Amino acid sequence: MSQTVVRPPQIRRALGKKRAGGLAILFAFMLFFYGPLLYMFILAFANSYNFPAIMPNEFGFMWWDYVFKQPNTLVSITNSFLFAVCSTALSFVICIPAAYALARFQFTGRKLVMFLFLLGNAFPKIGMYTSMGIIFYKVGLMGTFMGVLLIHMLGTMMQMIWLPAGAFRSVPRHLEEAARDAGAGPLRTFFKVTLPVAWPGIAVALLYAFIGSLGESVGTLFVGLPQWRTMMTEMYGVILDFPATAGAVFALLLIIPNFVLLLLMRKYIGAETMAKGFKMS
């Protein structure tokens, strides 16, 4: 009788230990994962900071002011978005029809085309950039807008073919046939039925392409400098020439657009659609 009364508290303690252990692991993981980000966040708003102190002496917006006063900053931010928008939009126009063809039509060389495309992205990018650089020198594309755009499109085109092809493949054929049956031609069927139904996968592809382009660095450095600067290429310079606090500000500047994009996507496209989009690939 007394045993049954004693047992519950013992169990509670045992559970507590297990839960405490789990929480500790979670805490350690969160620290490892978010610690550097948090630190960088603090640094960005540190007016004066002396290593090896952990916390800054003074907080403020001094370094934000400094970074924005640099002549290259605003230019590089504009350029990053310029290239992201242009490469994503151009890839969209070129790749969506190609993705549809790859998904729906059985033409000779189809497997070869898919393989070659995949191959292009399987190689270390440095090799691709070097060979592109050689050709660009010959053709006069080095340091030009078009040259950098082509570099960015290497990445965006991959995104806009692979995921959309999967999305188109997952559109049930009967839906398209029903539209034709109802009197719609192939083009109308594509815009009124195929594209809307495949939209989740395509939206995710657009997101990946845009964010990928914002993060493009090595190729842009190689081909674009010094005429075309993006935030990523500026980052190299900032890290080298300026104190850690300026670097932290710049890093935050890089993170903000990605974060905003994800929020916008979540609001206008919805978490469910995005999940469906990932599933579609």
Place this chain on the structure above:
Amino acid sequence: MLEIINMTKLYKTGDGVKDINLTIREGELVTLLGPSGCGKTTILRTIGGFLNVDGGDIRIAGQSIIHLPPEKRPTSMVFQAYNLWPHMRVFDNLEFGLKLRKIPRAERARRISEMMALVKMSGMEKKYPGQMSGGQQQRIAIARALLLEPQVLLLDEPFSALDAKIRQQMREELRKIQTDLNITVAFVTHDQEEAMALSDRVVVMNKGNIEQEGSPQDIYHRPQSRYVADFIGEMNFLQMPDKKVLAVRPEHVEVSPGSGGDLDGYVRTIMMLGHYIEMTVDTDHGIVKAFISDEQAQSFGRGDAVTLRFGRKQEYTTP
């Protein structure tokens, strides 16, 4: 009205249909019946325009349609699944085709509400397909096809994905709508019961060929080949000498005690199947299934010596 003349469609694998000749008269409901791979869907899709023919012709009201794309053919199709566009409401699904034909808004709304009432789905206009059951979706699919006022309505196993009870209901409603509106229909199914219940004529198919064509009664009572006899309803096959096979339906087998009938045997099993009893009898030529009444079942037991008398029967020669 619909004429298929020497039509051939072959796939790379060698499957397909060859030299198909078939006519469907106006107002007729003809069913293409057969197992998977027999070619019934192939024929339907060539009529609808979703497959090109390799040879022959398809004519509707005398005009050849084989060079027309699906959107220009006077046919409309209901598929087994994935009919309705999920990103559009029921009303928009129904309106799609009418808008393309430049029918004015008020007239569109009128036709749609009339059709919704016909398929007993009034009030569901603002729903999305994903919010409806399978049966409801198929009703809307049929409504949409009918709104296009096709000269031939094509249905590709439209009820196969539905529950048995709903299937029956849909069958009856479709038949009623079809006869009321005198619509010409080509129906495809693998369910022989469905084919018999719905059709004016049944076309039994096997491996790309038409085995037999006729009214449900014809097909049932006078199957011309062993394949058709076996496919439709229940049939007993008894191996006879000289490569002959005797075929007789369970309901045409009369069971009496003792001997002296067409064939003697011993009672093997007696099974209660609801409104009738099924008895199997062991004979020298194989196991025979017979349908007997409750009273008869009382008088027989397993192992009893019985004699069988055959009513309507067919004889086939094995090649």
